[in-house]
Amino acid sequence: MRAPLRHERRDLSYVAISRIDELRRLDILDREISIGACVTHAEVARSLGALPECRALAQAAANSANPAVRNVATIGGNLCASAFAAADLVPALLCLDAELEIEGAKGSERMTVKRFLEVRTDIEPDRLVRRVIVPRTTRRSVHIRLPLRKAGDYPVAIVSLAATLNPAGVVESARVAVGSVEPVARRWEQLETNLVGQSLDPRRATEQAERFCADFLGREGVEAPGWYRVKVLPSLVRRAVLALQEQS
Amino acid sequence: MSLRLVINGEDRVSRAEPLTPLVDVLRDEFHLTGAKVACREGFCGACTVHLDGQPVVSCLVPLGTVEGREVRTVELLATAGELSPLQRIMEEHDVVQCGMCFPGILMVLTSFFQEHPRAERDEIKAALVGNICRCTGYEHLVDAAVALAKRS
Numbered sequence: 001m002r003a004p005l006r007h008e009r010r011d012l013s014y015v016a017i018s019r020i021d022e023l024r025r026l027d028i029l030d031r032e033i034s035i036g037a038c039v040t041h042a043e044v045a046r047s048l049g050a051l052p053e054c055r056a057l058a059q060a061a062a063n064s065a066n067p068a069v070r071n072v073a074t075i076g077g078n079l080c081a082s083a084f085a086a087a088d089l090v091p092a093l094l095c096l097d098a099e100l101e102i103e104g105a106k107g108s109e110r111m112t113v114k115r116f117l118e119v120r121t122d123i124e125p126d127r128l129v130r131r132v133i134v135p136r137t138t139r140r141s142v143h144i145r146l147p148l149r150k151a152g153d154y155p156v157a158i159v160s161l162a163a164t165l166n167p168a169g170v171v172e173s174a175r176v177a178v179g180s181v182e183p184v185a186r187r188w189e190q191l192e193t194n195l196v197g198q199s200l201d202p203r204r205a206t207e208q209a210e211r212f213c214a215d216f217l218g219r220e221g222v223e224a225p226g227w228y229r230v231k232v233l234p235s236l237v238r239r240a241v242l243a244l245q246e247q248s
Numbered sequence: 249m250s251l252r253l254v255i256n257g258e259d260r261v262s263r264a265e266p267l268t269p270l271v272d273v274l275r276d277e278f279h280l281t282g283a284k285v286a287c288r289e290g291f292c293g294a295c296t297v298h299l300d301g302q303p304v305v306s307c308l309v310p311l312g313t314v315e316g317r318e319v320r321t322v323e324l325l326a327t328a329g330e331l332s333p334l335q336r337i338m339e340e341h342d343v344v345q346c347g348m349c350f351p352g353i354l355m356v357l358t359s360f361f362q363e364h365p366r367a368e369r370d371e372i373k374a375a376l377v378g379n380i381c382r383c384t385g386y387e388h389l390v391d392a393a394v395a396l397a398k399r400s
């Protein structure tokens with residue numbers, strides 16, 4: 001839609017899929033949540049807001065963009081816009097161990113979001129993301145984004161965190177995903193490993209994040225230089241851990 | 249090509265190309281010039297209309313995806329010449345400056361107040377993050393919206 005404004009050529013063809021009912025379904029099942037590719041951000045936020053284990057995804061959907069964009073922007077579009085580094089739903093889905101079902105003339109295929117991000121620029125145009133599958137577990141999760149204005153802006157950096165705690169409050173498993181810092185969102189495995197086996201402690205998590213954040217090479221952009229995106233990561237990790245503590 | 253849609257309760261047929269942004273169809277074909285075009289990027293909210301009751305940025309909605317759906321524009325807010333309560337309070341507080349952003353702001357707040365009639369100031373501000381006012385009359389207009397929320 002924006003191509004003429006940018007003096008770019010429009011794609012030769014446009015296939016609208018928004019009227020395929022199945023792609024607009026969101027089903028909360030016992031063991032998983034199935035989200036059709038054309039479910040909008042507003043619907044994700046509305047339907048998942050009350051589920052503690054999916055809070056990262058609901059928060060990502062509720063706080064991205066602005067209300068009138070959230071009513072049209074779809075989860076499938078957010079995942080497939082490969083040139084868009086600041087996508088909110090992508091790190092949230094990474095930290096929730098989500099998988100995708102991809103449909104094509106030659107049949108369907110299921111893959112993790114992590115794998116999808118590795119191959120998405122090579123995916124043939126005859127294939128569609130059909131649905132997103134989020135497993136249900138006892139984890140808690142949170143999505144922390146840093147826009148430069150308080151809201152209504154692309155995030156400069158994103159940290160999505162999911163963790164399972166045992167009754168004594170010790171972290172049994174952890175997932176940290178970082179978005180908008182590099183061109184493609186990814187998990188922060190080194191930090192994950194160091195969170196496991198300890199109780200949640202914002203100060204320790206921040207120190208670890210400071211130690212490991214040289215792992216990231218921030219992308220340059222008009223809204224923020226690359227170094228800044230990396231520099232803010234420890235603070236976002238601290239906010240994420242604090243928010244998770246409040247939930248537990 | 250011709251495409252059927254329902255605009256402000258009336259059945260309409262558009263002859264525009266399916267990829268034409270809805271806002272251009274509303275303004276150029278049906279002369280409903282309330283929705284404004286400013287950024288065409290989804291950032292400013294000037295083009296906001298309701299699609300099946302929800303606010304959307306009509307600059308990013310291709311006409312072809314609206315077939316058979318219900319579009320409502322700012323022109324519908326005042327029924328039978330009576331301003332809506334939201335419009336009235338904006339007038340009472342003398343909020344409007346150049347007016348470019350205003351149809352979009354009214355459409356966003358109309359649906360927001362349907363869901364949150366007693367909203368707090370912060371919630372009203374959060375609802376308006378997608379509406380840019382180049383005359384920067386934000387606080388004044390939020391004051392008016394808060395006054396409306398207090399009345400209900």
Ligand SMILES: Cc1cc2nc3c(=O)[nH]c(=O)nc-3n(C[C@H](O)[C@H](O)[C@H](O)COP(=O)(O)OP(=O)(O)OC[C@H]3O[C@@H](n4cnc5c(N)ncnc54)[C@H](O)[C@@H]3O)c2cc1C
Pocket residue numbers: 037038063064065066069072073074075076077078079080081082086087088089127128129130153154155289290291
């Ligand atoms: C003003 C504004 C602010 C924004 N702010 C944010 C923000 O803060 N955070 C954020 O995350 N996003 C933000 N966005 C981006 C927006 O959320 C995404 O662009 C949106 O999710 C795209 O959804 P869509 O349905 O419009 O996709 P489209 O634009 O229609 O599609 C995007 C790409 O994905 C392909 N595609 C779409 N669906 C499928 C599918 N099912 N299978 C295969 N390919 C597919 C399309 O062919 C296209 O190449 C913003 C957008 C705007 C306009």
Ligand code: FES
Pocket residue numbers: 284285286287288289290291292293294295296305306307308
């Ligand atoms: S013109 Fe549509 S959002 Fe600015």
Ligand code: FES
Pocket residue numbers: 344345346347348349350380381382383384385
């Ligand atoms: S009143 Fe002029 S842009 Fe808002």
